[in-house]
Amino acid sequence: MTETNDVFTPADPNSPTTAEIPFIYPAHWEADVVLRDGATAHLRPVVPTDRAALEKMYAGQSERTIYLRFFAHKPTLSDKELTRFTTVDHKDRVAFVIMLDGEMIGIGRYDRATDPTEAEVAFMISDAHQGRGIGSILLEHLAAAANEKGIERFSAEVLPQNRKMLNVFTDAGYELAREFDDGLVAVHFNIDPTDRSRGVMEAREHRAEAKSIAELLAPEVIAVMGTADAWETNGHKVIRTIREGGFTGKLYGYNSAGTAAGDTPVVTDLTQIEERIDLAIIAVPITEVAAAVESAGQAGARGVLIYTTGFAEDGARGRARQKALVKTARSFGMRVIGPASFGVLNNDPAVKLDATISTYDPAPGALGLFSQSSAIGAMFSNSAVRRNIGVSSLVSAGNRADVSGNDIMQYWEDDSATKVCALYLESIGNPRKFSRIARRLSRVKPVLVAKNAVTGQQLPPGHSGRTSIAPTQAIDAMFRQAGVISAETFDQILDIAQILVFQPLPAGRRVALLSNASALGQIIADKAGELGIDVRINESMLRLTDEGLDGLEVLEEVATGALEASDIDAVIGVFLTGESIDPRDVARVLLRASAATGKPAVASFPGTVTFEQSLRGIWQDETANYPAPGQTESQGTEPTGEEATRLMQTLGLPCYESPGASIKSLAAVMDYVEWRDKETGVAAQPEGVSPKAALAEITAHMGDVTGENLIELDAESTRAILGHYGIDLLPEYGFSTPEQAHRAVQEIGGYPVVLKTTDPFLRHRIDLGGVRLGIESDAELEREIVQMHRALEPYGTFDLSVQEQVQAGQTAVLTAIEDPLMGPVVSFGMAGDATSLLDDWAHRVPPLTERDVYKMVRSPKAAAKLLGEADLPAVRIDLLEDLCARVALLKDNHPEIAYLELNPILVSQETMTVVGARLKLGNPQQRTDSARRTMSS
Numbered sequence: 007m008t009e010t011n012d013v014f015t016p017a018d019p020n021s022p023t024t025a026e027i028p029f030i031y032p033a034h035w036e037a038d039v040v041l042r043d044g045a046t047a048h049l050r051p052v053v054p055t056d057r058a059a060l061e062k063m064y065a066g067q068s069e070r071t072i073y074l075r076f077f078a079h080k081p082t083l084s085d086k087e088l089t090r091f092t093t094v095d096h097k098d099r100v101a102f103v104i105m106l107d108g109e110m111i112g113i114g115r116y117d118r119a120t121d122p123t124e125a126e127v128a129f130m131i132s133d134a135h136q137g138r139g140i141g142s143i144l145l146e147h148l149a150a151a152a153n154e155k156g157i158e159r160f161s162a163e164v165l166p167q168n169r170k171m172l173n174v175f176t177d178a179g180y181e182l183a184r185e186f187d188d189g190l191v192a193v194h195f196n197i198d199p200t201d202r203s204r205g206v207m208e209a210r211e212h213r214a215e216a217k218s219i220a221e222l223l224a225p226e227v228i229a230v231m232g233t234a235d236a237w238e239t240n241g242h243k244v245i246r247t248i249r250e251g252g253f254t255g256k257l258y259g260y261n262s263a264g265t266a267a268g269d270t271p272v273v274t275d276l277t278q279i280e281e282r283i284d285l286a287i288i289a290v291p292i293t294e295v296a297a298a299v300e301s302a303g304q305a306g307a308r309g310v311l312i313y314t315t316g317f318a319e320d321g322a323r324g325r326a327r328q329k330a331l332v333k334t335a336r337s338f339g340m341r342v343i344g345p346a347s348f349g350v351l352n353n354d355p356a357v358k359l360d361a362t363i364s365t366y367d368p369a370p371g372a373l374g375l376f377s378q379s380s381a382i383g384a385m386f387s388n389s390a391v392r393r394n395i396g397v398s399s400l401v402s403a404g405n406r407a408d409v410s411g412n413d414i415m416q417y418w419e420d421d422s423a424t425k426v427c428a429l430y431l432e433s434i435g436n437p438r439k440f441s442r443i444a445r446r447l448s449r450v451k452p453v454l455v456a457k458n459a460v461t462g463q464q465l466p467p468g469h470s471g472r473t474s475i476a477p478t479q480a481i482d483a484m485f486r487q488a489g490v491i492s493a494e495t496f497d498q499i500l501d502i503a504q505i506l507v508f509q510p511l512p513a514g515r516r517v518a519l520l521s522n523a524s525a526l527g528q529i530i531a532d533k534a535g536e537l538g539i540d541v542r543i544n545e546s547m548l549r550l551t552d553e554g555l556d557g558l559e560v561l562e563e564v565a566t567g568a569l570e571a572s573d574i575d576a577v578i579g580v581f582l583t584g585e586s587i588d589p590r591d592v593a594r595v596l597l598r599a600s601a602a603t604g605k606p607a608v609a610s611f612p613g614t615v616t617f618e619q620s621l622r623g624i625w626q627d628e629t630a631n632y633p634a635p636g637q638t639e640s641q642g643t644e645p646t647g648e649e650a651t652r653l654m655q656t657l658g659l660p661c662y663e664s665p666g667a668s669i670k671s672l673a674a675v676m677d678y679v680e681w682r683d684k685e686t687g688v689a690a691q692p693e694g695v696s697p698k699a700a701l702a703e704i705t706a707h708m709g710d711v712t713g714e715n716l717i718e719l720d721a722e723s724t725r726a727i728l729g730h731y732g733i734d735l736l737p738e739y740g741f742s743t744p745e746q747a748h749r750a751v752q753e754i755g756g757y758p759v760v761l762k763t764t765d766p767f768l769r770h771r772i773d774l775g776g777v778r779l780g781i782e783s784d785a786e787l788e789r790e791i792v793q794m795h796r797a798l799e800p801y802g803t804f805d806l807s808v809q810e811q812v813q814a815g816q817t818a819v820l821t822a823i824e825d826p827l828m829g830p831v832v833s834f835g836m837a838g839d840a841t842s843l844l845d846d847w848a849h850r851v852p853p854l855t856e857r858d859v860y861k862m863v864r865s866p867k868a869a870a871k872l873l874g875e876a877d878l879p880a881v882r883i884d885l886l887e888d889l890c891a892r893v894a895l896l897k898d899n900h901p902e903i904a905y906l907e908l909n910p911i912l913v914s915q916e917t918m919t920v921v922g923a924r925l926k927l928g929n930p931q932q933r934t935d936s937a938r939r940t941m942s943s
Contacts, residue, residue, distance in 0.1 A: 371396015
């Protein structure tokens with residue numbers, strides 16, 4: 007065994023000896039983490055060469071800290087102790103260290119006890135870094151590693167006065183058992199993740215990540231780094247943009263020659279800046295970026311924003327360069343926005359940060375925008391300006407080397423200025439975490455997402471990470487589960503955002519349709535019906551130009567009356583205008599009706615060419631004095647200053663060129679409201695499951711799994727694993743001779759029986775002769791055996807089996823896979839060729855809520871057969887729901903299950919039977935979201 011780069015490697019990596027196996031370095035345990043104060047650090051398994059770093063940290067500890075850890079005063083650690091603490095087998099003895107700027111700031115360990123399912127855990131945190139949440143992070147990662155190694159419980163002995171360590175255990179959400187003995191508190195707790203411990207982890211993760219982004223978007227001190235030879239076109243240009251935006255904090259420039267930047271102080275060394283730098287903005291050539299990041303880190307900056315391109319989008323060389331850049335940044339505790347970023351914008355009046363490379367920026371407002379590539383960021387920004395949509399903050403992550411959409415959603419959740427969240431995702435690094443955060447955020451703020459057709463399936467230039475093998479619809483299903491409003495383009499995102507930002511949410515799906523073109527009105531009414539919108543009122547013969555009548559007064563009376571009705575939730579206006587009709591007058595009427603009733607209105611003016619184009623986007627009546635929300639008109643007073651700006655962003659009529667865009671956008675908003683009102687968030691928790699017993703059965707077979715190969719379990723093992731989750735598999739009896747077939751029938755309990763081939767494909771095909779139903783006697787069975795062999799002869803020679811003939815009903819299929827990107831994916835459909843040919847599947851990503859399961863079994867078009875439609879009897883769909891919940895839980899708990907298929911599932915008016923099952927095991931990859939906090943790599 008040799009030691010290379012601080013890591014043990016076997017003498018022959020392809021064939022390690024029994025003695026070497028425990029010492030192989032578990033690289034998958036390494037992780038970059040966000041500390042409580044928003045800084046980053048690196049967690050990894052300890053290695054023997056950490057002796058010096060441990061000795062240095064120990065030398066800086068106070069006598070009290072040492073006493074609380076070792077129960078005695080120890081000025082130094084002995085050579086034997088240093089060796090013991092830094093040399094582990096990564097199995098029975100595991101230790102993690104947290105490193106920051108090359109220094110050890112914390113170490114945690116466990117040692118397996120005499121009982122192999124229990125381990126003793128201990129920590130030591132640097133005095134200089136107390137209060138940064140290091141102990142809780144170490145505990146999370148140690149517990150995850152221990153679970154991986156078959157350990158179920160942790161124990162610890164703690165002095166009663168060591169409140170900090172006791173709080174680490176208590177605050178982690180575990181159920182603690184305490185005993186006081188011989189002056190020590192003995193603590194014991196199970197480390198299996200619980201709802202409470204997951205909740206604690208997610209809350210800590212949220213606070214830390216939100217804070218790390220807040221420091222980048224609301225910095226008090228910014229340093230802009232450029233080059234002396236091109237100062238005017240890089241560094242000074244950025245400084246002018248920030249100055250012109252009214253930045254309220256302190257701003258510095260940096261270049262090696264100290265070239266001036268107007269009134270802004272310029273330094274030649276970042277350490278000359280006395281204040282802590284919150285954000286270093288890097289606008290230098292690619293050859294100087296690495297040095298700039300190093301300088302920012304040495305100066306103590308909390309994060310960097312990098313405009314420079316030429317990193318991961320430049321092939322293997324660029325990817326290596328980008329990976330090294332992020333590693334350097336994180337070693338100093340910094341976050342990274344970019345490279346290839348369009349910039350960031352924060353319109354908070356207390357901040358006023360404009361660090362975008364754009365001539366025009368959106369006004370202050372309630373919409374948060376996130377993009378990845380610089381081009382999409384620019385389009386987002388410019389389109390928001392054209393539409394008159396105000397923005398609270400805008401972030402372009404560029405290559406998404408570090409800061410991602412997940413981080414920004416964490417920030418938006420706490421940002422009172424952001425009411426609606428919109429993201430354009432070209433890739434998704436951690437979809438399980440995205441789903442978890444988005445589901446929580448969607449309960450309080452709408453989340454809109456647009457993605458490419460191949461998002462998740464392929465990586466765009468400049469992006470790194472895993473890709474998915476699941477059906478493309480699986481990501482869309484994951485979005486729906488989380489309450490995310492999906493869009494196909496960034497334009498469609500803004501179409502929907504117009505309603506969410508400027509109009510109240512509709513209480514239901516009942517609308518009044520107002521138009522001056524009957525044919526157009528009918529077309530829109532038909533489209534609304536297709537989208538599940540109930541058109542209760544269709545006034546499509548309104549005359550806006552009749553002589554002797556004020557058409558606008560009539561329109562206002564009709565619009566206000568409709569919105570005041572208890573059975574109307576929104577108004578859709580579609581008007582053809584000409585030279586005699588100003589669409590602004592129509593918009594004013596609809597906006598006034600909406601403001602007076604507190605219900606939403608949208609409008610479209612197809613074919614308008616003679617009036618201002620602002621009628622595509624948000625139209626606001628700047629002369630009107632509308633009441634603020636909660637006021638009556640009589641209480642309204644003329645708003646001024648910031649209040650006027652707020653009201654302008656609150657009250658506006660969403661206008662569209664296309665009537666179809668208006669109705670689709672309103673339908674998307676109604677879908678979101680329905681999800682928010684009906685999604686309880688209650689997890690589907692079937693009873694009678696035994697995950698530990700299932701894991702033991704799975705583990706017994708994992709020794710047969712090698713590399714990326716899959717092994718298919720036999721029927722007995724498959725039945726056992728399914729049985730631990732309360733899933734009964736109908737017994738099947740193979741035979742070679744008619745006599746064996748007769749005995750099998752006796753074991754079943756008699757006739758009728760089903761005869762089928764054991765071939766995985768043909769066993770489901772009655773049309774190809776692979777299945778014979780309703781066999782009633784020995785003689786008939788013998789005849790059918792002969793006929794089946796004859797029918798299958800063109801396909802080969804196959805073994806046969808018999809099963810009990812169960813009650814007839816509808817047939818369904820349930821599958822589950824382990825996807826490299828999304829983890830567990832469960833799919834449901836009705837049995838038959840049409841399901842595969844027409845792709846009539848419902849996909850879900852566990853964990854599932856009760857409503858996820860309810861919607862899943864009803865989503866395929868062919869599932870109408872389960873509900874008693876077309877004169878068919880309704881079946882026990884509740885049993886199908888229970889089965890889906892069990893399979894989802896099984897797959898979520900056991901990533902070793904690479905593939906599971908239940909086919910067919912027979913469900914009748916009274917019963918449900920799982921007739922066949924296939925289960926394959928494989929080497930599980932580290933899932934992108936687990937019971938430990940970690941940043942994307």
